[in-house]
Amino acid sequence: xxxxxxxxxxxxxxxxxxxxxxxxxxxxxxxxxxxxxxxxxxxxxxxxxxxxxxxxxxxxxxxxxxxxxxxxxxxxxxxxxxxxxxxxxxxxxxxxxxxxxxxxxxxxxxxxxxxxxxxxxxxxxxxxxxxxxxxxxxxxxxxxxxxxxxxxxxxxxxxxxxxxxxxxxxxxxxxxxxxxxxxxxxxxxxxxxxxxxx
Amino acid sequence: xxxxxxxxxxxxxxxxxxxxxxxxxxxxxxxxxxxxxxxxxxxxxxxxxxxxxxxxxxxxxxxxxxxxxxxxxxxxxxxxxxxxxxxxxxxxxxxxxxxxxxxxxxxxxxxxxxxxxxxxxxxxxxxxxxxxxxxxxxxxxxxxxxxxxxxxxxxxxxxxxxxxxxxxxxxxxxxxxxxxxxxxxxxxxxxxxxxxxxxxxxxxxxxxxxxxxxxxxxxxxxxxxxxxxxxxxxxxxxxxxxxxxxxxxxxxxxxxxxxxxxxxxxxxxxxxxxxxxxxxxxxxxxxxxxxxxxxxxxxxxxxxxxxxxxxxxxxxxxxxxxxxxxxxxxxxxxxxxxxxxxxxxxxxxxxxxxxxxxxxxxxxxxxxxxxxxxxxxxxxxxxxxxxxxxxxxxxxxxx
Numbered sequence: 001x002x003x004x005x006x007x008x009x010x011x012x013x014x015x016x017x018x019x020x021x022x023x024x025x026x027x028x029x030x031x032x033x034x035x036x037x038x039x040x041x042x043x044x045x046x047x048x049x050x051x052x053x054x055x056x057x058x059x060x061x062x063x064x065x066x067x068x069x070x071x072x073x074x075x076x077x078x079x080x081x082x083x084x085x086x087x088x089x090x091x092x093x094x095x096x097x098x099x100x101x102x103x104x105x106x107x108x109x110x111x112x113x114x115x116x117x118x119x120x121x122x123x124x125x126x127x128x129x130x131x132x133x134x135x136x137x138x139x140x141x142x143x144x145x146x147x148x149x150x151x152x153x154x155x156x157x158x159x160x161x162x163x164x165x166x167x168x169x170x171x172x173x174x175x176x177x178x179x180x181x182x183x184x185x186x187x188x189x190x191x192x193x194x195x196x197x198x
Numbered sequence: 199x200x201x202x203x204x205x206x207x208x209x210x211x212x213x214x215x216x217x218x219x220x221x222x223x224x225x226x227x228x229x230x231x232x233x234x235x236x237x238x239x240x241x242x243x244x245x246x247x248x249x250x251x252x253x254x255x256x257x258x259x260x261x262x263x264x265x266x267x268x269x270x271x272x273x274x275x276x277x278x279x280x281x282x283x284x285x286x287x288x289x290x291x292x293x294x295x296x297x298x299x300x301x302x303x304x305x306x307x308x309x310x311x312x313x314x315x316x317x318x319x320x321x322x323x324x325x326x327x328x329x330x331x332x333x334x335x336x337x338x339x340x341x342x343x344x345x346x347x348x349x350x351x352x353x354x355x356x357x358x359x360x361x362x363x364x365x366x367x368x369x370x371x372x373x374x375x376x377x378x379x380x381x382x383x384x385x386x387x388x389x390x391x392x393x394x395x396x397x398x399x400x401x402x403x404x405x406x407x408x409x410x411x412x413x414x415x416x417x418x419x420x421x422x423x424x425x426x427x428x429x430x431x432x433x434x435x436x437x438x439x440x441x442x443x444x445x446x447x448x449x450x451x452x453x454x455x456x457x458x459x460x461x462x463x464x465x466x467x468x469x470x471x472x473x474x475x476x477x478x479x480x481x482x483x484x485x486x487x488x489x490x491x492x493x494x495x496x497x498x499x500x501x502x503x504x505x506x507x508x509x510x511x512x513x514x515x516x517x518x519x520x521x522x523x524x525x526x527x528x529x530x531x532x533x534x535x536x537x538x539x540x541x542x543x544x545x546x547x548x549x550x551x552x553x554x555x556x557x558x559x560x561x562x563x564x565x566x567x568x569x570x571x572x573x574x575x576x577x578x579x580x581x582x583x584x585x586x587x588x589x590x591x592x593x594x595x596x597x
Contacts, residue, residue, distance in 0.1 A: 080543060081313035082553050
């Protein structure tokens with residue numbers, strides 16, 4: 001197991017509630033729902049990945065189909081080695097908490113991250129520590145994002161549950177918390193629960 | 199502002215004229231094509247005539263038989279392409295800071311077992327006296343406008359030579375320049391000798407010298423690529439075939455005859471690319487020719503510019519090469535194969551050049567941002583900003 005957390009990318013857009021980061025390598029994106037972190041001064045910010053895109057580096061240059069006469073997708077990149085440098089992968093993450101000193105706080109930090117801050121993947125220990133409390137679920141439930149919130153919440157919980165020895169107990173606990181939060185929206189609650197069934 | 203509705207009528211008229219001229223041009227083209235494949239034509243005689251005549255038009259020097267058409271060899275498994283392109287922000291005489299900017303796009307593409315790409319753009323702001331004028335001590339020439347264009351071409355070549363030095367010795371490689379190897383800008387105006395010496399002899403030619411040195415012991419070639427060429431050097435050689443005199447002397451024999459009535463006008467209006475669109479099959483190159491322009495004769499020495507045309511799916515391209523590539527069959531074959539391969543990879547235009555352009559390009563918006571940045575930084579330092587009223591009037595438009 002890795003002892004150092006992997007550097008995933010660098011922040012290129014930021015706001016109080018989230019940020020967008022560019023990956024250093026094409027397609028090396030963190031999975032949907034994974035917990036990532038960045039720093040602002042002494043504070044460590046935690047966020048979950050809710051969106052990923054890959055597109056042309058420049059807005060005016062759209063990728064075109066190139067593989068008609070190529071045997072494999074890999075061959076396309078071999079015939080045009082510049083492609084990997086002309087495309088970029090980005091991911092957006094929603095801030096779900098922060099760490100001030102030793103304390104993990106599941107609400108928004110006082111200041112957003114900064115442009116060009118590095119984004120790292122969280123280590124299993126960090127994910128486990130962060131998911132001891134369920135306050136972050138409230139942020140996820142109330143966020144208005146391009147990705148449907150039931151999909152995102154389910155993805156977050158599936159990943160987090162694998163970090164707990166008793167993943168079932170973790171899912172039951174979060175399920176109860178969600179039931180309280182989504183009491184008015186039975187359809188959404190059902191959608192999330194169906195997606196986290198062991 | 200331009201009123202397009204007023205131009206529309208004039209465009210229609212222009213299209214009409216072009217259509218009317220089409221019939222005559224077809225007849226001239228047919229005549230020119232007959233000459234290109236005429237086996238009774240004495241090639242050696244025409245070659246001498248092309249070399250020795252005094253013409254008012256630029257005639258290609260002949261090297262290979264006119265109807266030559268050569269297929270490309272296979273591309274090597276591993277090879278590299280390097281290319282540069284540049285653009286500039288010219289001196290703005292309405293601004294108080296005198297400066298210009300040259301942005302060079304540099305591309306290296308490695309193909310084969312270890313494909314790799316290097317794309318970068320290197321901007322250079324020039325505001326020193328050394329950059330702003332070319333001087334010989336007693337006289338100076340201001341670098342702006344057309345001269346800046348030439349300086350940029352020289353810079354493109356310098357960067358190319360630099361990149362060439364970093365190539366793998368054993369790897370077949372081609373360095374590609376955008377446009378012509380001939381610095382036409384220097385030829386078209388009467389620049390003082392010290393300007394020509396600085397930009398051509400100590401600049402462009404010196405870079406070609408550096409690349410020639412590298413090319414001596416490795417499979418490396420240099421070529422420039424001209425898309426949609428408008429040149430008529432080869433058609434002008436056909437004019438000599440039609441000329442009834444042993445050696446042509448346009449001013450002497452035809453100086454009094456109206457243009458259009460001279461014997462050689464039977465191929466007037468035809469361009470070289472029209473000929474080769476008909477003579478070449480896809481991917482083939484034409485015969486080799488040499489440039490007989492004055493600037494090449496006087497300054498290029500061992501880099502004497504040769505050229506051939508190449509047929510691509512949608513167009514005829516002109517590829518210019520220095521003499522040392524033209525006379526080395528392996529380098530010539532490599533140039534043809536790699537240039538063709540680049541065009542096929544780049545949807546009809548060399549991929550490396552297209553990327554070099556993308557790296558070099560300075561858009562209108564960036565130009566404005568650059569001027570603003572200069573102004574902001576100068577104001578920050580409390581330097582008096584004297585800008586012209588004309589410039590302010592363009593920025594702040596009122597009714």
